[in-house]
Amino acid sequence: MFPIESYGETMSPNFDVPNIARIYDAMLGGKDNFAVDREAAERLTELEPLSPLYAREHRRYIGRAIGVLAERGIRQFLDVGTGLPTMDNVHQIAHRRAPGSRVVYVDNDPNVCAHARALLAEDAGVAVLEEDLRFPERILDGARASLDMDEPMCLLVTGILHFVPDDDDPFGAVGRLVEAMAPGSFLVISHITDERVRDTRPSDNRSGLAVYAKSNAPMHPRNRVDVERFLRGLEIVEPGVTCISEWANPDPPLLHEELRGVWLAAVARKT
Numbered sequence: 001m002f003p004i005e006s007y008g009e010t011m012s013p014n015f016d017v018p019n020i021a022r023i024y025d026a027m028l029g030g031k032d033n034f035a036v037d038r039e040a041a042e043r044l045t046e047l048e049p050l051s052p053l054y055a056r057e058h059r060r061y062i063g064r065a066i067g068v069l070a071e072r073g074i075r076q077f078l079d080v081g082t083g084l085p086t087m088d089n090v091h092q093i094a095h096r097r098a099p100g101s102r103v104v105y106v107d108n109d110p111n112v113c114a115h116a117r118a119l120l121a122e123d124a125g126v127a128v129l130e131e132d133l134r135f136p137e138r139i140l141d142g143a144r145a146s147l148d149m150d151e152p153m154c155l156l157v158t159g160i161l162h163f164v165p166d167d168d169d170p171f172g173a174v175g176r177l178v179e180a181m182a183p184g185s186f187l188v189i190s191h192i193t194d195e196r197v198r199d200t201r202p203s204d205n206r207s208g209l210a211v212y213a214k215s216n217a218p219m220h221p222r223n224r225v226d227v228e229r230f231l232r233g234l235e236i237v238e239p240g241v242t243c244i245s246e247w248a249n250p251d252p253p254l255l256h257e258e259l260r261g262v263w264l265a266a267v268a269r270k271t
């Protein structure tokens, strides 16, 4: 566990409310979580026993997407909704696949940023911004110190968009970030979809949404049509909008069937 003292006085984490970054960390087998987060992760796993595998599949998708874009010459990565440091972080994958890449991590959770800063203090070419997706101009202002906005880059918004309700206009925010990127840039998204959980409501205790309803950021799954709205005006990279485990995965199908209708992935290029 990361020493609590280093969170600083104004950033002391809330031990009573499950936190989406820490639930995900618990799901991935990490150690940066508290009892309340582990309980939430256990409940989610009770409801869907494959949840920990889904979380790992999700990280693998991110790894494949970065690998594909590194091959296409991308050397700058803006990762909004970074999450707690985990098994293979964006900067590690990027530096392995494309040495010299620059990475800016953005998260609105001060504890996530504290972890990221502590872990990355010695990593050249990596910066951490405590900012919120809902304020894209502030993200752009901060990112400009590290990224050359005239050169193509990759914007990652993975595992975050379903925590931003329509009322907070995630479509507008992502659209503004994409607008600011140079042609030849890429958008990488992943999104929990309600295709298979259409009938469940946060008030239904048999739904994972009920677990998230008690967290610091309730979950708002979207249907495929709404997920595709994030990609409007962009050229969708093959294999298109698929489930996370299918996206550019050369391995034999493992969780494809199970993940269809649960977690969508897409990579798109700005022309």
Ligand SMILES: C[S@@+](CC[C@H](N)C(=O)[O-])C[C@H]1O[C@@H](n2cnc3c(N)ncnc32)[C@H](O)[C@@H]1O
Pocket (backbone or CB within 6 Å): 020, 021, 024, 058, 059, 062, 080, 081, 082, 083, 084, 106, 107, 108, 109, 112, 131, 132, 133, 134, 157, 158, 159, 160, 163, 164, 217
């Ligand atoms: C489940 S984690 C995803 C981590 C990582 N991106 C991944 O896909 O594996 C979601 C992260 O998004 C962050 N987040 C949620 N809403 C946000 C917002 N409006 N602005 C910035 N970060 C946000 C949370 O603090 C959390 O760290």
